Amino acid sequence: MATFKAKPPERSNLIPAANTSMGQALVGLLARLKPFREVVLLVPTLAAGGLALHDYFATRTEVSILSCRSDADIAALDCKLEMDRLVISIAELEMRRGSKPLDSKASPSPEMLAATANDVALGLQLDAARAEYKIAEEKRRTAHQRLRPDICEELAKRKERFAALGSCSKR
Numbered sequence: 180m181a182t183f184k185a186k187p188p189e190r191s192n193l194i195p196a197a198n199t200s201m202g203q204a205l206v207g208l209l210a211r212l213k214p215f216r217e218v219v220l221l222v223p224t225l226a227a228g229g230l231a232l233h234d235y236f237a238t239r240t241e242v243s244i245l246s247c248r249s250d251a252d253i254a255a256l257d258c259k260l261e262m263d264r265l266v267i268s269i270a271e272l273e274m275r276r277g278s279k280p281l282d283s284k285a286s287p288s289p290e291m292l293a294a295t296a297n298d299v300a301l302g303l304q305l306d307a308a309r310a311e312y313k314i315a316e317e318k319r320r321t322a323h324q325r326l327r328p329d330i331c332e333e334l335a336k337r338k339e340r341f342a343a344l345g346s347c348s349k350r
Contacts, residue, residue, distance in 0.1 A: 240335045247331035251322055258319035265312040272308060276301040 212219055237245070276298055324330070 240339055243335040243338055244331045247334050248326070248328075251325035251331070254322040255319060255326060258315055258322050261315045262312060262319060265308055265315060269305065269308045269312065272301055272305045276305065
């Protein structure tokens with residue numbers, strides 16, 4: 180019976196053989212670094228830890244961007260709540276005011292004059308509430324414009340440049 184011997188695997192061109200000049204240099208380098216194994220492993224470990232810490236903690240710019248976005252979110256929500264409150268107030272004023280037709284044939288009584296004065300006062304309050312609503316709507320519009328991501332980044336960059344200029348002037 181014939182036995183077959185397996186062919187040895189061919190060496191890859193990527194791994195240098197020990198008898199080549201590059202292979203000998205690599206073997207020599209590894210032999211010299213063998214006593215310093217711990218140090219060789221410690222350097223990349225510390226470098227990776229430093230990079231992880233840098234990525235974990237936010238920079239001043241990132242904190243500034245986050246602060247700007249949260250301020251814009253809070254302002255938009257405040258405006259929305261104010262507008263909702265004003266809508267309810269306007270609806271209540273309109274309901275209290277009502278529409279009471281005046282009888283032109285009858286002479287105005289003191290109660291009717293008081294009701295008319297009350298209607299005028301409610302009308303003024305209603306106009307003031309509508310004006311407040313328009314102001315709140317404009318504030319909401321500007322707050323929503325600040326919610327765009329590029330606005331906060333631009334503000335953070337300006338702040339950073341201003342801080343850099345301020346530190347130069349102190350010298």
